[in-house]
Amino acid sequence: MSAHQHFIIYKPYGYLSQFIYELKRPKKLLGELYDFPENTMAIGRLDEDSEGLLLLTTDGMMSEIVRSKKVDKEYYVQVDGLITDTAIEELKNGVLIGFNGKKYLTRKCQAHRLEEEPQFPQRAKKIRDERHGPTSWLSITINEGKFRQVRKMTSAVGFPTLRLVRVRVGEVHLNNLDAGEVVEVEGFCV
Structure with a gap:
């Protein structure tokens, strides 16, 4: 074999x-x-x-x-607007999202604002530009993975996701x- x-x-x-x-x-x-x-x-x-x-x-x-829930997954997330400290604290403590027709409270996670925009390859479909208002980037690390969870989390705190890039799984x-x-x-x- x-x-x-x-x-x-x-x-x-x-x-x-x-x-x-x-x-x-x-x-x-x-x-x-x-x-x-x-x-x-x-x-x-x-x-x-x-x-x-x-x-x-x-x-x-x-x-x-x-x-498994033992392995962290880290995402860099570009959101619509300048994310607030309050919204980041809400993300860290868990937020209610919809999952399978029910409300689900996400587990506590790590979240912080990225001070510099990460350098990723150009995306095939352009994201709106600064003329439509400011954006900000944050890091969110979770160890669960519900359907479109990170997108639902940022939306729940008032900052919809514009771009989502997974940057780490465990130590990879x-x-x-x-x-x-x-x-x-x-x-x-x-």
């Missing part, structure tokens, strides 16, 4: 975190970026509008470990990967 293979990728904006899409509307899929081996799976997901670090593996057990960092770049690694130290 062959050893498992592991990959890190900068998932670009506009791609789905999957290899097969059976609905009629055409979508961009991960398999278009690299010739992954059979049975490769994404560990967790980033929605079509999100980008950044995505781990892939042929090892189902590794997927379970990384998706996005570093300086370009959008769409794939790197095969020996394993994950999460």
